[in-house]
Amino acid sequence: MKYKVNEKGYYGDFGGAYIPEMLYPNVEELRQNYLKIIDDADFQKEFHQLLKDYVGRPSPLYLAKRYSERYGANIFLKREDLNHTGAHKINNTIGQILLAEKLGKKRIIAETGAGQHGVATATVCALRNLECVIYMGEVDIERQAPNVARMKMLGAKVVPASSGSKTLKDATNEAMRDWINNPVDTHYIIGSVVGPHPYPDMVAIFQSIISEETKKQLLEQTGSDQPDYVLACVGGGSNAMGMFYHFMDDENVKLIAVEAAGKGVSSGFSAATTYLGKEGVLHGSRSILMQTPDGQVVEPHSVSAGLDYPGIGPQHAHLFKTGRGQYVSITDEESLDAGLLCTKLEGIIPAIESAHALAYLEKMEFKGGENVVVCLSGRGDKDLDTYIKYFNL
């Protein structure tokens, strides 16, 4: 448990709840109740029932034959892309919507980058008949148009965030402002392992289903529940944390987190947080973030909207600083090429976010026969426009 949150809400030097007083009652209410609610047997039953019947879990752990041949290792894909709504994000929104109901909340807000978290939130709000408002950067509204339409069909109000870089960071600011102005009846479903304590822990718990299943599936398929490597992309870090969760204390399992290098880590257009960032406070927690020497947050860049964020969750900052996780980065071009390769080799069009994780396989060296699990966090339908433009399809 040495990588888990402590009773003060910290992971080593990172975490905490740096929030204005206006948010204190809501965050404190969550902090006092989240574990009690989640551990309740009825909650667990309903959560797992929905994951099974509505989301379609367990998601397959697929031994990708042609990838395995190419790399000389056993490459397993954890198929979060097959979840209802097309990404891992729904694991968290199912959990949080049930929790919001238990807290008596009537209105749900969320931020979204790629639109996957927005869609996953709008979906569970439709399912449970709750009002839903989604904040999304203007730039992302443009590059993820199909997801905007899906959210609207699902009955959500999509509010454009027009400040700053008009992407995920700014959508998060707007959602926080909404919560400040609606302090009583609203629950904010944060979409990644970021935000003030207890969010990073709560979201990690809901996403931990990914590694829980992976362990069982590996045991069945390989005879051991310990792979040599697990890989996942990192925006805020929720699919990675879900993928790492039950492997964190197995120190012989190497954890590889793949950040978005954008046009290159030194290009000035990047989202490689651990490479470019320094310790500081963003969106309610102490972590690592890209910033100027004056402490102003630097606007990130990535071709993938879901990774276009200048920070990472505090638990990732801790895994990075302690050396437990290896943090690497992949450029826009490398990820798009990897997306096409996955499509050609395995017949799976991955989300560009997930393609970052796949792209790192090209850079690894295998002795032969290692077991490698890659979290395929989402499907690429939402990214067709970007693929079409890049490959002139």
Add this chain to the structure above:
Amino acid sequence: MNRIKQLFQEKKNILSIYYTAGYPNTGDTLQIAELLEQSGADILEIGFPYSDPVADGPVIQASSKQSLDQGMTLQLLFEQLKDLRKKVSIPVLLMGYVNPVLQFGVEKFCEACAEVGVDGCIVPDLPMVEYEEFYKDCFEKHNLSNVFLITPQTAEERIHKIDGLTNGFIYLLSSSATTGKNLEVGNTTEAYFSRIKNLNLKNPTMIGFGISDKQTFDKACSYANGAIIGTAFVKAIADGNLEESVSNFMKKFKD
């Protein structure tokens, strides 16, 4: 004695004005301070801008962005305030978010405040527990007051804790809101203000968020030691001649 304490002992209906450093032009910071004192402000809250001001509404977001785009930094602010105490005698607080303070260095920040004659700070996203553990000693060493916010949702026990931890004044938000919302004093707000008044806190209270004219200011003063105006002032100095716009704005609050 600390300038803030002295002011509250001597005066009622205190008018505190917030403005963003380096706005509308980078070099305006100190001139605005002087003009405000000359036209009757009792306290100044100088905002050091931050790229992601989550507690602020559109007006202060925009002033912060413009100021940053024009090159404002915390370092530059302290340089601009070098002669503060030659020109301004009323209490001055710095207001801003915690990340720029962290990057500047907490110790160095407190030293710089003391050196230029700043009396206190308001850092809305610095939580009480962190303040107590990591900042309080440094603030006290440099004789800086740290002002905390409370809202209608803040529990009484917590209000008393805040009252024990601070030694300037308590910033009473008229409602849980980002800056720039209008004050609507309905029955629930009045009940909340009265409730706080009856707690007999050791610190004076100032009502902020949504005060924009004489009427809302007077109303606030009937429940607290004074009130804070931010957005309305920032709007008023957006363009035009500072001398004129500051004095015109301040005239509205004179009898």
